[in-house]
Amino acid sequence: MNRYLAVARSTLTGRWVGRRSASSPRLRPLDLSPFEDALRDFEDDRVERVATLVRDASIVQLSRLMDSVRLTSQDLTLLCLSRIRAQDETLRSLLELNPHALVEAASADERRRAGASPSPLCGIPLTLKDNIETAPPLHTTAGSALLADHLAEHDAPLVARLRDAGAVILGKANLSELAGAMSSRAGISAVGGQAMNPFGAQFSPGGSSSGSAVGVAAGLCIASIGTETSGSLLAPAAFSGVVAMKPSRGVVPTDGIVPLVHTQDSAGPVARSVADAAAVLEIIARHPVRTDLADDALEGVRVGVLRADVLSQQSPFEDTSENAAVLGRVVEGLTRAGADAADVLLGLRADSLDEYEKGFVGVVLGGLCHDTLPYLAAATGARGDGVRVTTAADLLAWNLADPRRRMPSGQGVLDLAVLRGADADAYAEAALGFRDRAAALLAETFDGTRTELLVSLSNRHSSVYATAGFPAVTVPAGMRSNGMPVGATFIGRPGEDGRLLSMAHAFERVTRLRREPIGAGRR
Known part of the structure; x- marks a missing residue:
């Protein structure tokens, strides 16, 4: 019993690595047949031209390129499909492709030509974690063989919002089966096999929104929607060197998502930059979220760094001195951005956290x-x-x-x-007791230390902020000495999602610590 508890605890608090194998089978091979003719015509110079045009472009910049007719959604979608064909048999970031993806892209192009583009997301190819319901012909499996042929009746509300905005639903992303409630291995499902970290097979992809983070990091999609109960957005994003946001409770509708813990389940964006995450959040949020991003958003902000908590609560496979060095790098970036950073304690000692x-x-x-x-x-x-x-x-x-x-x-x-x-x-x-306890703990920390932002690493403290329903963002914080990415996590006050994104953006702009895996965005 104690062995099982240790495994479950490591899994559900996001600190398990486990063994990985790139040869794990898929129950349903990716079907590229609807796109073969178009991909054949897309070869050679056209691929390189589009890849060069969109390299490092934000969602807003891609939207402007499509407005100017220098780029079409069909070409952008074909670029993603060509990369998927070349890389995803190894990476296993996807469970299923949308056979109508190119039709949706053509429709987005027509809307732009007619001057009826509804949002910057119009024509942008996105993926959805496969515990988010989609109307047929796409399945909703949560990675489970039991649901391998399951077809939901309707799109989840957040998916309907994306479609209304003109986004192209490229496909469904792999995940830790049942959002991590199956086994101790991150990023593996019966339907899709083992998702692989694009920075190396020796590294964990994190979970449970593994495929979302892997696909974004490798350039197989522009952004993705994942879900989080505790660390399931921030951990895989940090491990693959991309951005993810877990919004405040209630900001994004969770209807139509296979539940794990209904009091704290959440959905949010995974993207290459804070600006892209903000662009996606604006669309999927239940109510308008003000996401005006300012380069000086950290100027004069008092930031509480959870240094002692991070260094005392790390997993056995991490190095204390290296985590300390990463935190030092994060604090240096905060200071350069104008923040007043100081160490604070969350109030949970190592034994009480246990x-x-x-x-x-x-x-x-x-x-x-x-x-x-x-x-x-x-x-x-x-x-x-x-x-x-x-x-x-x-x-x-x-x-x-x-x-x-x-x-x-x-x-x-x-x-x-x-x-x-x-x-x-x-x-x-x-569930309600833990939610209230976690919320009180964070509120006391913010108020007692007079801080406006708390900073941690990767998904450390996820069992606190996610349970409490507070918003959190992970931003790339460089690489560990072994070549694995690490993320800085910013925790904000509930309801201040827009401000949190702006502060994360200011850190990102000053530090520019995101690195791409070798071969990312290449055929």
């Missing part, structure tokens, strides 16, 4: 039993094939009937859910 995270694992196991499994029960009950999964034990047994196909990474977290069980009332009480 107890906190053990309790948090119980909340996630409760969510698996009482949020995720009802979704699976409804999905399987509607199929009429005799398969009905209503409990964790049912899912465990179904997977064990064909383990190589249905559970390539094992099911240690699911095992623990069966062993521990989860009372519905106790789960509801614990």
Whole structure:
């Protein structure tokens, strides 16, 4: 039991690496056949011309290029598809391609020609984490073999917003199966196999929005939408050297997302820059979010650096001196941007954090039993094939009937859910209790230290800020000595999503620490 708890805790707080293999199978190969003729015509000089034109361009800049007719959405989409064809059999960032992607791109081009472009996202190819519902013909699988053929009736509201904005839905991104509630290995699913970090197979891709981060980092899409319960956006983005934002609770609608813990599930953008993340957030947000980005947004801002917490709560495979050096680099960048940075304590000692995270694992196991499994029960009950999964034990047994196909990474977290069980009332009480405790802890830290921004590394403290519903952004903070990217995480006050993005942008502009993997954006 203690071994299972340790595995689940590492998984669900985002600090597990695990072994990876690039040879893990897909249940459904990527189908490029709808695009083969267009890709054949797109070869040679045209590919290089478009690639050169769009290199390092932001979403707003791409939109302007399309307005000026120097670029079309069809060419941009074909560029992404050509890169997917060349790289994704290795990277495994995608589970499925949208067969209508080029039709959507042509429609976006026509809207621009007619002067009816609805937003900067018009014609921009995006991917969606595959726990976000999409209307047929795209499936919604959450990476599970049980849902391999599952078709949702409608687009999730955030997807409808993207379509209304003219975005091209390129496909569905790979993920840690069931958003990490299956096993200890980050970025692996029965449907898609193991997503690979584009900086090297020796590095974890992080989870659970693994495919979203890998695809953006490798240039296979312009941006992606991922989800987070605890660290699932920020960890993979940090590990692949890109930007991700977990918005304040309620900013982005979560209807139509396969749930894990409904009190803290969130969706947000993964992108190459803060500006791109802001452009996407403006579209998917339930209500308008003011995202005016200012280069001087950190001028005179008091920033609290959670240095002691980071250095005392790292995982065994990390080096204390290197984390200290990364934090030093982050503080230097904040200072150059005009911030007043000082060390602060969150208030959770190492021993109390240990107890906190053990309790948090119980909340996630409760969510698996009482949020995720009802979704699976409804999905399987509607199929009429005799398969009905209503409990964790049912899912465990179904997977064990064909383990190589249905559970390539094992099911240690699911095992623990069966062993521990989860009372519905106790789960509801614990989920709300942890949310209130985390929110109070962060509010006391902000108020008690008179800080306007808290800074951590990667997804450290995710079990606090995500549980509390506070917004957080990760921005590239350079590389570790072994060549793996690392991210600086900025935590803001709830409801101040726009200001948080602006401060992250100011740091990004001063430091410019993002690096691209070798071969990114190349055929």
